[in-house]
Amino acid sequence: MTTNNTQQRIxxxxxxxxxxxxxxxxxxRDIATACNIKAPSLYNHFKDKQQLYLATLRFVFTxxxxxxMACLQSDLPAQQKLDDFIALACRQMAGSFIFRQLFIRELLGQDEDRLKFLANxxxxxxxxxxxKVFVDINPDCDPxxxxxSLMSLLFFHFQSNALRLHLPGGSEETQSIDYLTKNIQQMINHHLNC
Incomplete structure (x- = not known):
């Protein structure tokens, strides 16, 4: 197995x-065991747990x-880019527990250095x-x-999906990706057009 394959598996x-x-x-050692390699081999790829963790965040978020990013850089009109971006982000949120959970852990952990790493x-x-897409749609908006707000809507609704079902008005329909996509698009677009 090549170094790149081993690193990706790690x-x-x-x-x-x-x-x-x-x-x-x-x-x-826990991570090495789960990867079915010896701890010294893990250190050949990552010098310590912090470096491995930051590499993991970069790997998952990238x-x-x-x-x-491909949605945002397409040649489509800005409004279509935004709608496509929200639709894709909703599908990703629904399909990637690991991505959502890592992000939520970072928000709850409040480690300033790691939050700066994520942001910057x-x-x-x-x-x-x-x-840029927001400003293209409405130059007077607060991008x-x-x-x-869009990040919060996406993460909150998908992370709290199990609870939302039991709150007043919750239903199988309100849990669907299509329902959430449409309503998040409407909320963001309403704010953009006010």
């Missing part, structure tokens, strides 16, 4: 472990972010491209507020 395994157990609950090194290009 990152995929580490992503699942970090999402399920969190950063503090794992050791490098994997999800590349497709989103992992999410920056996507956020700037999304903000930062819209970006963080």
């Amino acid at each position: 990152l995929e395994t580490a992503a699942a472990l970090f999402a399920n157990k969190g950063y503090d609950a794992l050791t490098m 994997r999800e972010g590349d497709a989103l 090194e992992v999410m920056l290009d996507n956020c700037l491209a999304l903000q 930062h507020f819209l970006t963080t």
Whole structure:
């Protein structure tokens, strides 16, 4: 197995472990065991747990972010880019527990260095491209507020889906990706057009 294949296997395994157990609950030995390699071999790829964790965050967020960036950089009109972006983001949220869980863990953990890493090194290009789309649609909007609002809507609705079913008005229909996509698009577009 090549170094790149081994490294990818390590990152995929580490992503699942970090999402399920969190950063503090794992050791490098735990991760090596789950990867079916010896701990010294793991250290050949990553010098310590912090470096492995940051590489894991970059790996997971980049994997999800590349497709989103393609939406934002397409030749379509800005409104269509935004609608396509929201639809894809909803499908990704529904389909990637690991991505959602890692993000939520970082928000709850409030580790300033890791949050800065996510904001400045992992999410920056996507956020700037999304903000440009917002401004293209409405030059007078607050693109930062819209970006963080959209992130909050996406993460909250998909992370709390199990609870939302039992709240007043909850139903199987309100749990569907199509329902959530349509309503998140409407909320963001309503704010953009006010």
